[in-house]
Amino acid sequence: EAQVTQNPRYLITVTGKKLTVTCSQNMNHEYMSWYRQDPGLGLRQIYYSMNVEVTDKGDVPEGYKVSRKEKRNFPLILESPSPNQTSLYFCASSLASTGVETQYFGPGTRLLVL
Amino acid sequence: LAKTTQPISMDSYEGQEVNITCSHNNIATNDYITWYQQFPSQGPRFIIQGYKTKVTNEVASLFIPADRKSSTLSLPRVSLSDTAVYYCLVAPPEDDKIIFGKGTRLHILP
Numbered sequence: 001e002a003q004v005t006q007n008p009r010y011l012i013t014v015t016g017k018k019l020t021v022t023c024s025q026n027m028n029h030e031y032m033s034w035y036r037q038d039p040g041l042g043l044r045q046i047y048y049s050m051n052v053e054v055t056d057k058g059d060v061p062e063g064y065k066v067s068r069k070e071k072r073n074f075p076l077i078l079e080s081p082s083p084n085q086t087s088l089y090f091c092a093s094s095l096a097s098t099g100v101e102t103q104y105f106g107p108g109t110r111l112l113v114l
Numbered sequence: 115l116a117k118t119t120q121p122i123s124m125d126s127y128e129g130q131e132v133n134i135t136c137s138h139n140n141i142a143t144n145d146y147i148t149w150y151q152q153f154p155s156q157g158p159r160f161i162i163q164g165y166k167t168k169v170t171n172e173v174a175s176l177f178i179p180a181d182r183k184s185s186t187l188s189l190p191r192v193s194l195s196d197t198a199v200y201y202c203l204v205a206p207p208e209d210d211k212i213i214f215g216k217g218t219r220l221h222i223l224p
Binding site: 004031033035040041042043044045048050056058059088090092096102103104105106107108 | 148150152155156157158159160163201207210211212213214215216217
């Protein structure tokens with residue numbers, strides 16, 4: 001089944017404890033992206049990647065890192081999480097090397113930073 | 115990226131046709147218009163995309179007037195399960211950075 005998977009789905013952590021949220025797609029998509037969603041603010045793009053080893057900042061990249069060593073994986077890294085990073089995170093991918101083509105979203109990761 | 119404006123929320127009743135309008139006054143010549151649907155606690159799902167005139171698929175229709183400064187997503191005969199947030203995006207095909215905005219929260223009543 002074609003899908004985008006994220007792990008973990010739920011995570012509670014403490015300030016400063018490094019964490020990684022994994023994202024994997026099995027559709028051989030070029031483009032992958034991370035978003036965060038907060039009440040009243042809608043979906044905001046954190047980072048995106050047009051291909052392996054090519055990443056760029058979205059609207060809210062501060063406090064996050066990403067890597068794209070393989071086409072199928074695009075992990076989101078929080079080196080030193082803070083409470084303002086408590087949010088619902090979505091990973092997405094699309095076939096083309098741009099985000100304008102249809103994006104397929106993962107199920108989301110709900111993160112709470114204490 | 116063209117800025118879009120949508121109503122914050124809308125209510126409708128089961129069986130009605132619902133039209134959600136998105137304004138994008140500064141749309142560029144090569145911009146496409148894309149709509150996504152998001153159910154609570156799920157990721158957005160692509161609904162429809164168009165450039166001009168009318169596009170229809172099994173889920174919805176998208177109406178784009180000649181000046182392309184707005185677009186209307188039309189959902190025929192809605193049901194309770196159409197309660198969701200609907201996002202309008204405007205961007206050129208080569209764009210990498212995507213802005214979703216706050217969307218329109220559609221609430222379908224029985």
